[in-house]
Amino acid sequence: MESPDHTNETDLSSFPYPDGWFVIATATELKPGAIITKPFMGQDVVLYRTKTGVLRAVAPxxxxLGAHLGDGKIEGEDIVCPYHKFAFAPDGRCVRTGCGDKPPQARLESRHVREWNGLIAVWQGADGHSPEWELPKFDWTGYSAPIRGLRVLPGSVQNPSENGFxxxxxxxxxxxxxxxxxxQKSEGHRLDLITRITLKGLPIRIDVNLHGLGLMTVEVNLERAGLQAMFLVTPAQIAPLKWTYRESMRLRASWLSKWPAFAQKAVYGLLAPAVYHLWYVRQLQQDIDIWERRSFIRHPKPSATDAPLVAYRRWSMQFYSSTKTTGSENGDQTLVYPMISRV
Ligand code: FES
Ligand SMILES: [Fe+2]
Structure with a gap:
């Protein structure tokens, strides 16, 4: 007889949302004085920038009386609700009302938010905990300008990081x-893997570094060609069955480093789009064709070759708050993910 924990084996609609930093917008979408609304983990997040440039992420x-603040506007440093013109300061306090009454003791709920490498990331802590780590810093000296992509896909946010392992x-x-x-490393929110492989006889080294489930850096090194492609892959679950795949790709060619800046820019202007569209997007589409129709099996049946993937799945469980306190079902601490009801 099938054991109870195998029911809903592939039911992603009751799969929990993971904790961590997740990118939900690009910085250029949000000029000073702008407000945008982004879907994130089954809710809306309202992002805004005050006139002096302070970035905020608040509940919608x-x-x-519950009007949607995404329809509001920015006045100086405050966000103002469209319905009765209550104004909220950057610390969330209600500082005035449209009628001039004494403002009530009300406060906007906010999320921790970071502007990072031209992207906007918010923190998700299901039990309300504050950020447990920060996103890494990079030195982009010698790299091309980034090429960015965004796709909305069905399924789990774990698809790209699992793919990396x-x-x-x-x-x-x-x-x-x-x-x-x-x-290479499995420590807290970090998990690193090095893969050596050949493509048409050319040796390639791929360094995959995970920082939680919301950031995967992939460094593809073609040492013989003096070429490195660096990807920041930043997926985010936006609804139970929907996630966004965002990536930024930068190239670095060691043989270009002595060239004058204008020549580097001209070469990268041709080379980076060619690598992105003619190589990377084609590879990614092969993955997407699988991701769009696969299910996230809670009890996978790995073979010996899947050792990195098994390490990945064990590591990834720490980001589901319920496993921190209760462990997984049936005492299986290896590959069984928790199921929760979001209803
Ligand atoms: S609902 Fe926002 S001011 Fe009334
Ligand atoms: Fe792939």
């Missing part, structure tokens, strides 16, 4: 050869 509904698919889905992978 006005504490007065699935060396077998590089061969069988993408047609690369002779891959070997080694988990």
């Amino acid at each position: 509904y006005c504490p007065h 699935d060396p077998a698919h590089l061969q069988h889905l993408h047609g690369w050869e002779n891959g070997t992978s080694q988990v």
Whole structure:
């Protein structure tokens, strides 16, 4: 007889939302004085920038009578609700009302928010806990300008990071050869993997570094060609069955480093779009074709080649708050994900 924890084996609608930093917008979407609304983990998040540039992420509904603040406007440093013109300061306090009455003791709920590498990331802590780590800093000296992409896909936010720890698919889905992978580090919110592989005889080293489930850096090194492609892959779950795949790609060619800046810019202006569209997007589409129709099996059946993937799934469980206190169902601490009801 099937055990009870195998019911809903593939029911993503009751899969919990993970904790961590997640990118939900690009910085250029939000000029000073602008307000935008983004879907994130089954809710709206209202992002705004005050006139002096302070970035805020707040819950969407006005504490007065529930109007949507995404329809409001910015006056100086305050966000003003469209319905009765209650104004809220950057610290969330209600500082005035439209009628001039004494403002009630009301406060906007906010999220921790960071502007990071031209992107906007918000913190998700299901039990209300504050950020447990910060996003990493990068030195982009010598790199091309980033090329960015955004796709809305069905399924789980774990697709790209799990993909990074699935060396077998590089061969069988993408047609690369002779891959070997080694988990380098598994420490707190970090998990690192190095894969060595060849593509049409050219040796390639791929460094995949995870910072929670919302950031995967992928450094693809073609040492013989003196070329490195660096990807920031920043997925976010926006609804139970929907997630956004965002990536930024930057190139660095070691042989360009001595060239004058204008020549570097001209070469990167041709090379980076060619690598992005002619190589990367084609590879990504092969993954997307799988992701769009796959299910996130709670009890996978790994083979020996899947050792990095097994390490990944064990590591990833820490981001589901319920597992921090209760562990997984049936005492299985390895690969069983919790199910919760969001209804
Ligand atoms: S609902 Fe926002 S001011 Fe009344
Ligand atoms: Fe892939």
